[in-house]
Amino acid sequence: DTEVTQTPKHLVMGMTNKKSLKCEQHMGHRAMYWYKQKAKKPPELMFVYSYEKLSINESVPSRFSPECPNSSLLNLHLHALQPEDSALYLCASSQQGGLTYNEQFFGPGTRLTVL
Amino acid sequence: DAKTTQPPSMDCAEGRAANLPCNHSTISGNEYVYWYRQIHSQGPQYIIHGLKNNETNEMASLIITEDRKSSTLILPHATLRDTAVYYCIVRSFGQNFVFGPGTRLSVLP
Numbered sequence: 495d496t497e498v499t500q501t502p503k504h505l506v507m508g509m510t511n512k513k514s515l516k517c518e519q520h521m522g523h524r525a526m527y528w529y530k531q532k533a534k535k536p537p538e539l540m541f542v543y544s545y546e547k548l549s550i551n552e553s554v555p556s557r558f559s560p561e562c563p564n565s566s567l568l569n570l571h572l573h574a575l576q577p578e579d580s581a582l583y584l585c586a587s588s589q590q591g592g593l594t595y596n597e598q599f600f601g602p603g604t605r606l607t608v609l
Numbered sequence: 610d611a612k613t614t615q616p617p618s619m620d621c622a623e624g625r626a627a628n629l630p631c632n633h634s635t636i637s638g639n640e641y642v643y644w645y646r647q648i649h650s651q652g653p654q655y656i657i658h659g660l661k662n663n664e665t666n667e668m669a670s671l672i673i674t675e676d677r678k679s680s681t682l683i684l685p686h687a688t689l690r691d692t693a694v695y696y697c698i699v700r701s702f703g704q705n706f707v708f709g710p711g712t713r714l715s716v717l718p
Contacts, residue, residue, distance in 0.1 A: 538708075
């Protein structure tokens with residue numbers, strides 16, 4: 495299995511809702527990442543998990559809360575989002591933590607719309 | 610900030626080679642050059658990476674100049690499915706990937 499899966503593909507939520515994005519990989523990778531991508535812009539790094547521990551938080555607002563329950567799963571919990579948080583949320587994984595030259599493998603993304 | 614400069618867009622005829630340039634004039638000795646592409650509404654896809662030697666795989670070739678200040682990604686026989694945004698990224702040990710605006714390649718029939 496050489497892919498990163500993300501669910502759901504699309505999500506529409508109100509500003510008072512709580513929802514979660516899920517990412518899964520079965521490649522034995524030990525680093526996992528969340529990126530945010532606004533329309534017609536490049537992906538921007540949000541969080542990095544290395545060996546199931548949060549190693550990087552790129553000053554992301556607390557309404558985004560990541561969780562790594564095990565080495566194959568990565569969640570992004572969403573609460574009290576704003577319309578400007580509407581974007582494509584991408585998950586990626588790499589063989590080891592960030593301290594390598596390993597390439598990252600990306601999932602297809604979850605397209606989030608906040609009303 | 611991204612350490613690379615790429616043209617915002619390029620066209621290529623189907624079946625011809627697509628040559629995508631990237632300028633990375635401030636690259637340091639331990640930084641690799643990576644190429645990713647993103648087809649519309651999909652996640653980025655890894656293509657190739659290299660340090661100073663030219664590299665080739667089943668998808669593309671990467672040509673890095675001797676002074677390492679620029680590189681070219683070559684898709685030898687472009688197809689319509691190669692239409693995408695191509696990102697050139699410079700990265701060293703311990704750094705995360707920083708995506709710039711990339712080049713929007715349109716392969717035309």
